[in-house]
Amino acid sequence: MAPIAQTLVHESNGNATVGAMGKTKSGKQLKVRSYPKFDHLEDEREYRKQHLAAAYRVFADRGFDEGVAGHISVRDPILTDHFWLNPLSTHFSLIRVSDLILVNEDGDVVIGEEPINAAAFAIHSEIHKARPDVHAACHAHSVYGKAWSVFGKELDMVTQDSLRFWKDHTVFGSFGGVVLDREEGRKIAQCLGGGKAVILQNHGLLTVGETVDAAAFWFMSLDKTCHAQLLVDAAAQGSDLKKTFIPEEEARSSFAQVGTPEKGWLAFQPYYDEVMAKTNGSFLK
Template structure:
């Protein structure tokens, strides 16, 4: 190997190690994005609402809308047993901060003048009750998510991205029609357990997170992972090729690199920046 090539390889390795420690090779601190700190709960409320509205816009861009189906919720920091949702009949692409509806634990509208999706309340209220650590939940009828849900099975750990859900997702293996009963919501919450995602049989996907950013990113990633799984299964069917599964030790180690709440929050920030630029911040009003 040429000396120049060896030098580049060593420099790349050194820079990677320096980057992992949060500093440049010269010792200068790197600017690492992280969840902001707030001076008041009012400030955090606004932040959560802004990122909730952004998540709806991002979902719209990816075709996760389907009439009045689908919903994203975020817990209110001032009133922890209340959460913000989208108005029933407003398209995801049009949702702004001022459109968001605040409901209490009984589903009564506290702020806003439009109804919410009754299924959203039945599912999300029970998840928020069961999981105090969960501040946001996303559910939509994405094409690949609902296609994969038909099989009623967990994901195979066959790609690096699938490892975000390693031992951290569940399958709700029954379809009880449109979820209008809170008891159904309780069963879904119980099945979810302490995981970050659940595949709802013949229905679609649901993800949760400590932040709306993380919950939204997990949903984006889960839908793409379902897409990849469908492609792999289709290609393997009758071809004679066997799928290569990622070993347990590597999967467990990699989960810590790609599946933590902080990585979920960080993963959504490029999407937030992108929708902010594309809309000139129109969702912030």
């Protein structure tokens, strides 16, 4: 996790995050939140679990739950071929740190007393194996993500927020039923490549990140971008309205402002704060 921590610290001291407004009028440096530094890996493990539990709560608030479908994983910083997941039948809105399940790369439960979603293991295990840079992955059957996935198309770069996914998302263009086979998970990981998101045909969305915070924010933003795309296409259908696409040069420069791992981490922090305030920190137990 050192690379993103270093990047965040560097950006908070320079202009990349705070830009021309990095100091007060009197010249005092403004404080920008950054990924914390840890003296012990056990502390980072606890941090990752806390933010994983919060991400589930955030997903529940936004209606990304649907029965036992959907899952978010985070890599363990000590046992790096293990990852934490939700128990199969606990609602996202109720998940606490103590509920989280640790599984190894063979799908064996190492810590916890409940089973996990088999599809979660099939997908997440292969992504974590294929992408050492990825420490978290999110998958859920959100309404707008499902709706857009039916078309099997990448998103148009027509809004500023869509630029978070400029040349950084793909489409897994086949539906093979419920993902229970690790071979299907390998195919999804291969399709994802080095990107942050994949649209799963007739299925839903999947996002990844160097932190669970970034992966969760990318998911929320991707679902909203699918919503905007559906509205734009509906408005344009049968009318003389024409879509204006964002030029390549502007897309490239804007991606550097809104689509980097540190920006994803930072963008999730207000949602973490919201969960803390709503629950009085009860999810940390």
